[in-house]
Amino acid sequence: MLTTAGGSGAQTRAIAARVLDAVLHRGRSLKAELAASLPALRDPRDRALVEAICFAVLRQPLRYERTLEAWMPRPPSARDGELRALLYVGLAQLDPLRLPEHAAVASTVEAARALGHPHQAGLVNALLRRAQRDGLPALDPTHSHWPSWLRGRLRRDWPEHYAAILAASALPPPMWLRVNALREPVQAYRARLAEAGIEALAGPGAALRLEQAMPVAALPGFDEGLVSVQDLSAQQVADALAPAPGARVLDACAAPGGKSAHLLERDPQLRLTALDIDAARLRRVEDTLRRLGLSERAVLRAADAAEPAAWWDGRAFDAIVLDAPCSATGIVRRQPDVVLHRRETDLAALVGLQARLLDALWTTLAPGGTLLYATCSILQDENEHQVRAFLERTADARVEPLDARYGHDREVGRQRLPGEDGGDGFFYARLRRAPPG
The missing domain is CATH 3.40.50.150 (Vaccinia Virus protein VP39)
Structure with missing residues (x-):
């Protein structure tokens, strides 16, 4: 489960906003931006939170864009990409991540000041309070951020599954494990997970399914080669x-x-x-x-x-x-x-x-x-x-x-x-x- 504990909440949100600005507005790679940015955070919980926020936004960026368009007469443009990304960060914490609302709002408002936007702190606070009160507007899953040419290919290839593909692609996946059968039987490793308080569902072959992702360091015997992460x-x-x-x-x-x-x-x-x-x-x-x-x-x-x-x-x-x-x-x-x-x-x-x-x-x-x-x-x-x-x-x-x-x-x-x-x-x-x- 994600928490807001550990380190500076404002710094964590500011880093997430910078990563998202680079990916959404400057065409950078998420993987590369996270690799460059996460070492600044010493607490693994903060690093996990940045990753969770960025993935949540990038799975449905159009949802947050449409929210700003509905609620603001003049939403921040790509030229104000950092502020725009920070608003996405705040909205994603409330939905879908459902972090504790007070901490999410307060830290995001403070991040606006940390990013050099002190005059927009009140705007950030007002928009996130509205999201708390009203929830985000619904968005048809077929209204996707996939480029139009790619949506056209998708609709051509899978007309009966088009909406389901876009909807599934916007959801977080389960975490699949592959047990090293040379080291331990699958059921024995599943019991080892249960002892550690980790619930796993049996899949085909050597596969086990966790509904919530976790750091590999939390998996018993990972460093010893008992298990791998593989879809x-x-x-x-x-x-x-x-x-x-x-x-x-x-x-x-x-x-x-x-x-x-x-x-x-x-x-x-x-x-x-x-x-x-x-x-x-x-x-x-x-x-x-x-x-x-x-x-x-x-x-x-x-x-x-x-x-x-x-x-x-x-x-x-x-x-x-x-x-x-x-x-x-x-x-x-x-x-x-x-x-x-x-x-x-x-x-x-x-x-x-x-x-x-x-x-x-x-x-x-x-x-x-x-x-x-x-x-x-x-x-x-x-x-x-x-x-x-x-x-x-x-x-x-x-x-x-x-x-x-x-x-x-x-x-x-x-x-x-x-x-x-x-x-x-x-x-x-x-x-x-x-x-x-």
């Missing part, structure tokens, strides 16, 4: 690939390492190569595997998966995971700023990259081997259309069926939409390379 949809990549025991497997776009780790946890004999184009991100894979006690069982390579001549030793893989770079439209609830920065030209570039990766990696797959193509996108151009185009140009590629655990049947794969079964939006296609002749 249900991402966990099911290993299930969909289902490599044979002892198989030689490639994780082609491996960072941050959750899928590589899950595959190794499932099979102590697996021979895994983890590849990523970004050496810095590959170090995160190394850190993940080391924490879980798996680092000696994987070969890590920093290389471009689309250029096998630069990294492949010529020995074919039995199975390949291609969790391809994509628009991330299935994980907006986890990365709410992604749709603010996405451009239509980005999509064409991503579709081209996905095709190059599929073609290149197919040459490294053994006859009879399996390639799992996956994305955290819900756009058909990146998913079923991409796979159909690959099948048309690849004579020895065959689709293998996946069952209903993986979402809606799209004939060449399965699509889970955001929030379904509590998981992120995700696409899976299982492709078999036919033997010669």
Whole structure:
């Protein structure tokens, strides 16, 4: 549960406002801004509060914008971005975060002074008092901050699910855990959570679901490698690939390492190569595997998966995971700023990259081997259309069926939409390379 305890309440709200101003009005990345700003707060509770406020605002920024338009004859413009962002901070604390009202209002008013807006402190106080009294105006979930071109694609691809996708993408997700089956049975770890006062619901396989997110430091045995944080949809990549025991497997776009780790946890004999184009991100894979006690069982390579001549030793893989770079439209609830920065030209570039990766990696797959193509996108151009185009140009590629655990049947794969079964939006296609002749 969030609290306002610890450190300066005004400083916490001021930092949240600066982060939001940078993301909403100057096109910055939420992840980068938080990484730069949070170290200024020593108390973990304050850092958690800044994150919670920023995520709450960015999941529904249009809601707060419309509130100011309804209540103010001349709302602050983007030129007054810091003040505008601070008002969003105040409103989000009241709804949806429902923090103690007195502390939320008082600290936000004080933050206006700390940010150099002392003359607007009365305005901030008046607006937040009105929000306490009247609540925020309702907003139709289809009135979304997603750019119009992206909403058009969404409506075209999922006309019957359009409103539900936008609504689910504006809600906070559950926290999914993956128990390290090499260290402890799932039910034993669930009992360990219960002893720590943490309620968890059992999911499929090694998955446990927490309704409220918490710092990983609060999870029993996290540092010792008993458990990892990984969304249900991402966990099911290993299930969909289902490599044979002892198989030689490639994780082609491996960072941050959750899928590589899950595959190794499932099979102590697996021979895994983890590849990523970004050496810095590959170090995160190394850190993940080391924490879980798996680092000696994987070969890590920093290389471009689309250029096998630069990294492949010529020995074919039995199975390949291609969790391809994509628009991330299935994980907006986890990365709410992604749709603010996405451009239509980005999509064409991503579709081209996905095709190059599929073609290149197919040459490294053994006859009879399996390639799992996956994305955290819900756009058909990146998913079923991409796979159909690959099948048309690849004579020895065959689709293998996946069952209903993986979402809606799209004939060449399965699509889970955001929030379904509590998981992120995700696409899976299982492709078999036919033997010669």
